[in-house]
Amino acid sequence: MAYETNGKTVEADEEGFLVNINDWNEDLAGLIxxxxxxxxxxxxxxxxxxxxxxxxEYQIAPxxxxxxxxxxxxxxxxxxxxxxxxxxxxxxPGKQACKIAGLPKPTGCV
Amino acid sequence: MSTLHTVNKSxxxxxxxxxxxxHALEGxxxxxxxxxxxxxxxxxxxxxxxxxxxxxxxxxxxxxxLKARGxxxxxxxxxxxxxxxxxxxxxxxxxxxxxxxx
Amino acid sequence: xxxxxxxxxxxxFMFVNRKAPYGTVYALEVLEMVxxxxxxxxxxxxxxxxxxxxxxxxxxxxxxxxxxxxxxxxRALEGYDIEKLFVERESLEERGxxxxxxxxxxxxxxxxxxxxxxxxxxxxxxx
Numbered sequence: 196m197a198y199e200t201n202g203k204t205v206e207a208d209e210e211g212f213l214v215n216i217n218d219w220n221e222d223l224a225g226l227i228x229x230x231x232x233x234x235x236x237x238x239x240x241x242x243x244x245x246x247x248x249x250x251x252e253y254q255i256a257p258x259x260x261x262x263x264x265x266x267x268x269x270x271x272x273x274x275x276x277x278x279x280x281x282x283x284x285x286x287x288p289g290k291q292a293c294k295i296a297g298l299p300k301p302t303g304c305v
Numbered sequence: 306m307s308t309l310h311t312v313n314k315s316x317x318x319x320x321x322x323x324x325x326x327x328h329a330l331e332g333x334x335x336x337x338x339x340x341x342x343x344x345x346x347x348x349x350x351x352x353x354x355x356x357x358x359x360x361x362x363x364x365x366x367x368x369x370x371l372k373a374r375g376x377x378x379x380x381x382x383x384x385x386x387x388x389x390x391x392x393x394x395x396x397x398x399x400x401x402x403x404x405x406x407x
Numbered sequence: 408x409x410x411x412x413x414x415x416x417x418x419x420f421m422f423v424n425r426k427a428p429y430g431t432v433y434a435l436e437v438l439e440m441v442x443x444x445x446x447x448x449x450x451x452x453x454x455x456x457x458x459x460x461x462x463x464x465x466x467x468x469x470x471x472x473x474x475x476x477x478x479x480x481x482r483a484l485e486g487y488d489i490e491k492l493f494v495e496r497e498s499l500e501e502r503g504x505x506x507x508x509x510x511x512x513x514x515x516x517x518x519x520x521x522x523x524x525x526x527x528x529x530x531x532x533x534x
Contacts, residue, residue, distance in 0.1 A: 258442070261487055264486065324425065328518070
């Protein structure tokens with residue numbers, strides 16, 4: 196599949212993950228989120244930005260329990276828990292948030 | 306607790322066999338298969354190392370792989386047992402773990 | 408079987424890395440296996456010996472190869488609760504490397520101790 200944004204076509208795999216991580220921008224993130232039925236709030240962006248930073252540092256998309264733990268460490272337990280993250284990303288903070296963040300499917304996500 | 310180590314690369318091309326022998330513990334078994342069978346023959350530069358290893362580990366070579374390469378099972382280093390595929394299965398069953406040195 | 412699983416049978420796993428990165432796909436494949444294994448709550452050990460020590464050499468830069476530099480991912484292992492990383496001292500020395508050349512915290516052990524450790528495992532994956 197592909198996304199159309201600002202007159203450009205951006206390639207994605209059959210599940211909607213970007214083929215090329217460098218195609219990502221905030222407009223595209225908004226578009227992917229819309230496809231997923233998510234209206235991006237500052238809380239959503241906080242997680243998306245965290246994921247992008249994680250990827251920049253470690254070159255992988257974290258498994259969901261690793262993400263949860265890492266968020267708890269950085270932003271505190273009120274955000275680093277399953278309930279909070281699943282409310283933001285009902286189809287899974289690993290898979291769905293990674294998709295919006297332009298990252299590959301999480302490694303070690305089974 | 307013992308391990309069956311399998312090696313499938315010639316020691317003249319890769320260090321896998323050397324590394325395997327360096328890490329096999331007393332009582333473990335080492336099976337030479339595929340290209341590694343060339344190491345089993347008497348008269349090669351590896352033969353002294355294998356003869357030495359035979360003092361602490363059990364050494365085996367896979368007969369079908371010797372035969373395929375025109376190598377005579379009668380000419381292997383003393384102390385190396387020649388096994389067929391059934392023998393390979395037995396070795397895997399007799400040991401608690403199998404470690405393949407690629 | 409299910410009861411055993413529920414009861415949490417924990418096995419000792421060791422992933423043994425013996426090859427340098429980039430020349431073949433082994434290093435990356437093993438790394439992915441290690442990350443996935445973390446999901447199963449097993450007792451995971453990762454060993455680097457022979458040319459495998461090059462996988463965690465500092466300063467890797469693959470830009471000119473057009474390949475992904477996956478070495479930063481070894482630093483993510485801690486977050487996956489995989490903290491038992493072992494490097495063989497002789498392998499480092501043979502290659503003119505020291506612990507300071509490595510990009511993750513590891514335990515450097517002798518070849519003899521590595522052999523002993525391998526012998527204690529339930530499952531060993533070598534590549």
